[in-house]
Structures are given as C-alpha cells and as structure tokens.
Amino acid sequence: MQGLYKINFMTFTNNKSENGGVITLNNEISEVGRLTYTIFPEDKKLIISFVLVHSQFEGRGMGKFLVEEAIKFARENNWKVYPHCSYARAVMKRMNDVEDILLER
Numbered sequence: 001m002q003g004l005y006k007i008n009f010m011t012f013t014n015n016k017s018e019n020g021g022v023i024t025l026n027n028e029i030s031e032v033g034r035l036t037y038t039i040f041p042e043d044k045k046l047i048i049s050f051v052l053v054h055s056q057f058e059g060r061g062m063g064k065f066l067v068e069e070a071i072k073f074a075r076e077n078n079w080k081v082y083p084h085c086s087y088a089r090a091v092m093k094r095m096n097d098v099e100d101i102l103l104e105r
Helices: 062-076 086-094
Strands: 002-007 010-017 020-026 031-040 045-053 080-083
Touching (some): 010 062, 020 062, 031 062, 045 062, 045 086, 062 080, 062 086, 080 086
Antiparallel strands (some): 002 010, 010 020
8 A cells, every 4th residue: 555645845655564664755856764663453553663864854854744644644544653763752742633642552
C-alpha cells in the first residue's frame, strides 16, 4: 500500500507492508528523512520506531512533519500511537491535539 501526500515542495510516501512500514519525506532532489513504524492491528496500535532526518535538513522541523504524517495515518485507521522513538515521544508530548491517540506505554 502506498500513499503520496504533498506539503509545498515536499512529498510523503508511505510504504506499508504486512505489519510495518516506512514513511519517507522527499524534496524534488533527494530524501529528506524517514520514519519507521510497526503496526499491531489486533491492538489498534502503531508504534513509531525511529525518526531520521538527514543532517543537511536538520533543525527545520522535518522530523515533526514525519511524526505528524504518522499520526495522520494512525487516525485514518483508528489506531493509537506509541512513540517508542524518544524524538517522536518528545514531539508528541508538546502537541496539543494528540491526547486521544497518544499511548504512554
């Protein structure tokens, strides 16, 4: 299952397979970053495993965009989100609109 989403000049691609996947964020030239996740559909849960933003794009909010895209994907599927990745956890704890979806453990 693949989905494409555009934000200005950036494009998200969600490559889901079986019980996991990778959301990549690309600009017109290269990959900006990626987020890996695991899905437990029987528990209605998406776990964010890892967020990576390539060094030349750091400090511009790209990691947060990836976390927001994972949250959007989880909401579309009525899943809760457990941010195993410490970066994703910190981002989600600063967000005001995720109380309904954030799993602490």
